[in-house]
Amino acid sequence: MQSDATPDVGTQVEAARLAALTQIASATDAAMVTKIGSELAGKKSVLNTLRASLGKIQDPEARKLAGRVINESAQQVEAALQQRIAEFLVQERAARVASESLDLTEFATTNRRGHSHIVTQAMQRLEDVFVGLGFQVAEGPEVETDFYNFEALNMPRTHPARSEFDTMFIEPFSSEHEANTVLLRTHTSPVQIRVMQSWEPPIYAIMPGRVFRRDTPDATHMPVFHQIEGLVVDRDITFAHLAGIIESFTKAFFGSEFTSRLRPSFFPFTEPSAEFDIKRANGDWIELGGCGMVHPNVLRAGGIDPDEYTGFAFGFGIDRMAKERHNVEDIREMYTNDLRFLRQFS
Amino acid sequence: MKILHSWLNEFADFGSDVDAIAASLTKLGLAVESVEQVGLPVKGVVVAKVLRTERHPDAAKVHRVYVDAGDGVEKHVWCGAFNMKAGDLIPLATLGTNMPDGRVISQRGILGIDSEGMLCSGTELGITADATGIMILPAHLELGADVFSALGIDQDVVFDLDVTRNRPDCTGYLGVARDLAAHLNLPLKLPLLPQKSPTLTKGKKHDIAVDIRADDRCGRFSVTVMSGVVVTDSPAWIAQRLSRAGMRPINNVVDVSNLVNLELNQPNHAYDLEKVSAGFIVRCANEAEVVVTLDDVSRTLSVQDLLICDAKNNPVGIAGIMGGAGSQISETTTKLALEIAWFEPLGVAASVSRLGLRTEASLRFERGVDAYGGRAAAERFAQLLSLTCPNLVVHDGGADERTAGLPEDTRTTNLRLGQIRRVLGVEVEVDRVRELLAPIGFEISKPDNSNSVVVTIPSFRPDCTQEIDVIEEIARHFGFDEIGKVVPKSPVHGRLSAVQQRRRIIREFVLSLGASEAMPNPFLAPGDLVRCGLSEDNALHLANPLVAEESVLRTSLRPGLLQAIAYNQSHRTNDIKLFEVGHVYPQGSEQLPDEHEVLCVVFAESDATKAMDMWSQFSAYLGVGAQLFQDSAPAGFHGTRSAQLRRGKVVLGAVGEIDPTVLANFGVSGRVACLEINLSIVLGETPKVAAAQTVSKYPSSDFDLAFVVPQTVAAGTLLKSLRQAGGNLLVDAMLFDIYRGKGVVDDARSLAFRFRFQASDRTLGESEIADARSRCITAAQKLGAELR
Secondary structure, three states: OHHHHHHHHHHHHHHHHHHHHHHHHHOOOHHHHHHHHHHHHOOOOHHHHHHHHHHHOOOHHHHHHHHHHHHHHHHHHHHHHHHHHHHHHHHHHHHHHHHOOOOOOOOOOOOOOOOOOHHHHHHHHHHHHHHHOOOEEOOOOOEEEHHHHOHHHOOOOOOHHHHHHOOOEEOOOOOOOOOOOEEEOOOOOHHHHHHHHHOOOOEEEEEEEEEEOOOOOEOOEOOEEEEEEEEEEEOOOOHHHHHHHHHHHHHHHHOOOOEEEEEEEEEOOEEEEEEEEEEOOOOOEEEEEEEEEEOHHHHHHOOOOOOOOEEEEEEEEOHHHHHHHOOOOOHHHHHOOOHHHHOOOO | OEEEHHHHOOOOOOOOOHHHHHHHHHHOOOEEEEEEEEOOOOOOEEEEEEEEEEEEOOEEEEEEEEEEOOOOOEEEEEEOOOOOOOOOEEEEEOOOOEOOOOOEOOOOOEOOEOOOOEEOEOOOOOOOOOOOOEOOEOOOOOOOOEHHHHHOOOOEEEEEEEOOOOOHHHHOHHHHHHHHHHHHOOOOOOOOOOOOOOOOEEEEEEEOOEEEOOOOOEEEEEEEEEEOOOOOOOOHHHHHHHHHOOOOOOOHHHHHHHHHHHHHOOOOEEEEHHHHOOOEEEEEOOOOOEEEEOOOOEEEOOOOOEEEEEOOOOEEEEOOOEEEOOOEOOOOOOEEEEEEEEEOHHHHHHHHHHHOOOOHHHHHHHHOOOOOOHHHHHHHHHHHHOOOOOOOEEEEEEEEEEOOOOOOOOEEEEEEHHHHHHHHOOOOOHHHHHHHHHHHOOEEOOOOOOOEEEEEEOOOOOOOOOHHHHHHHHHHHHOHHHHOOOOOOOOOOOEOOHHHHHHHHHHHHHHHHOOEEOOOOOEEOOOHHHHOOOOOOOOOEEOOOOOHHHOEEOOOOHHHHHHHHHHHHHOOOOOOEEEEEEEEOOOOOOOOOOOEEEEEEEEEOOOHHHHHHHHHHHHHHHOOOOEEEOOOOOOOEEEEEEEEEEEOOEEEEEEEEEOHHHHHHOOOOOOEEEEEEEHHHHOOOOOOOOOOOOOOOOOOEEEEEEEEEEOOOOHHHHHHHHHHHHHHHEEEEEEEEEEOOOOOOOOEEEEEEEEEEOOOOOOOOHHHHHHHHHHHHHHHHHOOOEEO
16 A cells, blocks of 8 residues: 555655646746735645645655655745746836836926025024034114213213214214214124123123114125124133134134234223234135223123123124125125025025 | 334334334234335436427327437427426336336327327326326436436335324324334334434524413413524425325425424424414304315314414414414515414314314324423424524524313323233233333332332323223233133023024024025115005104115015015016015104014015915914904005904014005016014014824824805805814814816805814714714804805
8 A cells, every 4th residue: 555655646746846836937927926826825736635635644654755745845836936926026126117217307396495695694603603602692773872882882972983983873863972862883882781781790692783884885885784793791801811712713613724813903892902813724814803801981881890890892794704705796796685696595 | 104114213223124013013003004115216217308398189188298308309208297397307207117007118109199208297106195297306307317316216115004093192103113112122212313403593582472262172382483494395305205104295394394293293383473473362263253274275163163363363273183374384484483282182073073174183183192292392393494494593482381171291090910910811020011011101100008000101192091001001012912812611501592593493484485585775765665555654764874765764674675576577587585584663652763673575476375375384383373354454465465463452464465556666566475574572482382192093084075155254264163163073174175166156166175083082983973074064054155
């Protein structure tokens, strides 16, 4: 019985294996392979029928052998199935990709993002650098009183330096020597006084903003322009600290290859006063702004005792920085509001 | 202030390194604006004589000048200046001469007639500052000689200094030299004369009466009488110095007066003694009094102007500014009265600005001159004048009238030595302080018990009055570079405030809408606000505008932005979307206006729905709510396509289209969508921190409903009712389609809404959904809408 049964099972398995492989090879797409696969996995498939009849083989050795043959064949068929499916998936993906070709330059922009003004950009960069150096940002009104713009800044009504500011006055106006005159601030310095009046030392503040001078517009001047001012008031603040902050700012804003220097100058609201220059990589010095130790009279006007606190202040123009950064030839161009100009800067 | 290198070197041996001198001056705060080489000889320029001049009928602006350059050959030159006559000697640049400005003299003339050279002005040759005509040379020069050697022109360097207001002493050579010598540790000396001056003869006493009737304006008035004066030309070296300082040489007396002013910073005025022999009166002018100054201009004065008058009270000059015509030195003068006075600076400054007349004298009086430097100046004047007037006699007496307005000779201030370190950050020992201050004329006492010293301030430094002024002098001479740099460690948390952060977020949001930032002029023309549909009654006006078209302060950002749209449209720019974040300044009830910050966004070629889209996104993104009032159109907006954004009575802004008439006024074509927000309100608000709600695990149920809605019912009103009807299970309701036309009656439109219902604790049942649906339909029907 045994000798009869064994070759019979082996032959049947081999025939079933070959038939299955042929069938798999003849499939024309992945779906067909899947369908064949589920038939072969069914109870009625030849291999499964043979597996089901294994119990009829009496001889344990023979049964074991037949079982192994069936399993091996089934594994081969399964491997062939998976391979065939994989082949078809690759083909199908390639065909789909080929058929879906798209020209990526074929698109219409609908909503383009707007452009920030270069003066705003410069102002924000400056704010960010000073925030990094431990400063807060203060603001104040653009229409000011004579007190904040001049008097509190050590320029009493008769002070000759007042005439250098080309002030624009608001009506009604009789004389610049009158008290309570209202004007357009000629610098951001009035904010210093407002900050000293309302904040407690230690004060580390910058004050960016719009300022006004009665200057006929030309390639480098506008009657309406922007400045940034810095004020530090604390115990034991010295001129050396002023030079230190100017140097830190120079390196942080312009780059570590830049350096700064202070040289004596005059402003009514600071003493000692200085101009500060920065040295470009090519060795040229360029004048950037003014600075100095806050004059004791100014500290007093801000309600701060100069025998307890000292301070320094510095300031410079923002428009010129934007102009030079972007090589704008004529500063008036920055204020035409021409979108062809504005859209150049991201 | 122009400083000649050779002249400066007479005060100390500063050497020949021009760059080093310039660097030292800059370190002292005497910023060197330019360094200019002067007197560089131009090869090929010779002395020539004008033989005759001739006009050409076809050339109006030039004439023909025939000259002889010493070789007896007549040369022909075209010339554009007409100030020469036959017999004058002039500089002729011969053919091939390389001029300092780069020109090479060629034969090319005009009208086909050659020019055999060029006649030169003083500035063209770098000899004088006079560009008004051809330079007329002294008559004794030899024809054909090189002009530079014939004139004895020396090469020199001119430093142009920017002297700040706090250095009144440095509008003169002595002050500059004193500072520089101190800086370089060199001894300072007063200049000697180039030749030994004749011994001055002391003349008999000649007193002059002086009556000062404005004590507060004139502190001192001294007069020195000199006789034996011969009015003639100055020596060449004086003329050359003045020319290079930018002053025109006139005659020996006036030139010496100017020279002393430049050298010792002491303005002075020489009168013909005959005109003022009876004395002087110093008084304020009468209202509308007219004075003819020596430039022959009639000037109308006010009671605040100060006059120098003769004994008959007739004006002979405006004090501290300019002498009068009639009393000045003339060719026949043989005796002079030299006035050296001290006038109160603010009074002079006020007269200068009132009269619009600024002179070398007023420049110095305005800043403050040394009230005690007059005697040395008078001596120097006499010494220099004796070079051309060998018989000069200086008379004793004269006048030296002083008033209570005279500043004190020695002023002192206390200096706490500890303040030096406290302000500058460096320790400077008392001996070093003394070393730094002594060469610039400041003396200090020994320190007292509290470590303070008394500083005596020199009379030539009226700007110095208090401790901090002295500390500045110490800092300047210690050296700003030597003080060093110490970075302070800020104890403050550096940050943008909540308002500033929110402003940046708003800017970023508006940029993402596609708008670019404009910065229009905040000054408007009268009428601009009215053309914009706004009132001008609450606008501020400038008292001194640059031009009348820029005299009104804006109360709205719209005029500027509409002008910007019109400008861009006229340049055929597409897709015009602009915004501005800026201040407006309407009049308020206080002294200062109701200044506040506004955001305005304008989209050209866009309608009100675009504006509403902007507002709804803005509102959602920034958490800013407001009610929409379409019944009251904001001023300047389209009457039926705009709304006020309000919170109760507070107006937050406006949304919609700009009024078509306004658009026409500004020359804008197409519709303009606009969103305007009062940022001063919005920026101050802290957005609510949202509390998280757990997302429901249960499925939602969605359905759509379309209604035919009469035009009289606002979509927003209907949506609000639908939301109420939906109840608390309604998680979302939105308008997603609007249809007008076939199938929908006139005066109505179809509005389609999408609803989503969801519970957090269960899957909603069929009946709950059906209930909700019918509630929504009923709510719509109540408003007159019909289910489609």
